[in-house]
Structures are given as structure tokens and as C-alpha cells.
Amino acid sequence: MHRSNEALERLEAVIRQTHRLYLASLMRIEALERAARTAAGVSESELRTAEVDHELHLRLMRALVVQLGYVPTGLAKRCEIRRETAARAAATAEPPGSRSGRSACPLAEADVPIRMA
Numbered sequence: 001m002h003r004s005n006e007a008l009e010r011l012e013a014v015i016r017q018t019h020r021l022y023l024a025s026l027m028r029i030e031a032l033e034r035a036a037r038t039a040a041g042v043s044e045s046e047l048r049t050a051e052v053d054h055e056l057h058l059r060l061m062r063a064l065v066v067q068l069g070y071v072p073t074g075l076a077k078r079c080e081i082r083r084e085t086a087a088r089a090a091a092t093a094e095p096p097g098s099r100s101g102r103s104a105c106p107l108a109e110a111d112v113p114i115r116m117a
Contacts, residue, residue: 012072015064020076022057027081029054 003011029050036042065071 008068011064011068012074015061015068015072016074016076018057018061018064020081022054022061023076023078024081024085025050025054025057027078 029047032042032047032050036047
């Protein structure tokens with residue numbers, strides 16, 4: 001069966017994305033296992049969920065590679081995923097001294113009447 005270059009490129013892109021998810025899930029398991037060793041309160045169900053997620057991504061990736069017939073180039077590396085994760089965390093983190101969850105005008109939210117001087 002002959003497939004078009006466009007179809008092959010789409011399948012390669014799906015494999016690359018699936019591989020990223022696979023690596024991220026593997027890294028999640030490793031982080032949970034490290035946290036469990038330090039008694040950081042990792043639940044057994046959280047670890048099992050991460051393991052199932054990892055297994056599903058692995059099986060999907062294998063099936064896609066078999067369908068494609070070869071392993072595409074350009075698969076993600078752990079360092080790339082770590083960098084992206086750190087960038088997302090930094091983007092969502094609030095700068096020091098920020099007023100998270102607080103109104104810019106706290107007096108308007110006061111429970112008691114405010115007397116003007």
C-alpha cells in the first residue's frame with residue numbers, strides 16, 4: 001500500500017507528539033517515585049494512574065511506529081521536556097510580591113465600614 005508523503009508526515013508528527021507524552025509520563029512516574037521515597041505524601045492511586053498513563057502512551061507509540069514502518073527522526077529528549085515544563089511553570093508563577101487572589105482595592109472588600117478622614 002502506497003501512502004502519500006503528506007500522510008507519512010502527519011503520522012510522523014503524531015508519533016513525535018505521542019513520544020513527548022510518553023516521555024512526560026515516564027518523567028512523572030520517576031518524580032512520584034522520588035517523592036514517595038522522601039515520604040512526600042504520594043498516594044498509591046496517584047502513582048498507579050501515572051503508570052497506566054505511561055503504559056497507554058507506550059503502547060500507542062509502538063502501534064504508530066509499526067504502522068509507519070520506521071522510527072521518525074526528531075523525537076523529543078528529556079532535557080527539552082524539562083525546559084518546556086520549567087518555562088510553563090515560570091509563566092504561570094506569580095512574581096515575588098504579587099498580590100495573588102487579592103483585589104487591587106482591598107478597602108472595597110472590607111467587612112467593616114471604612115471611615116474617611
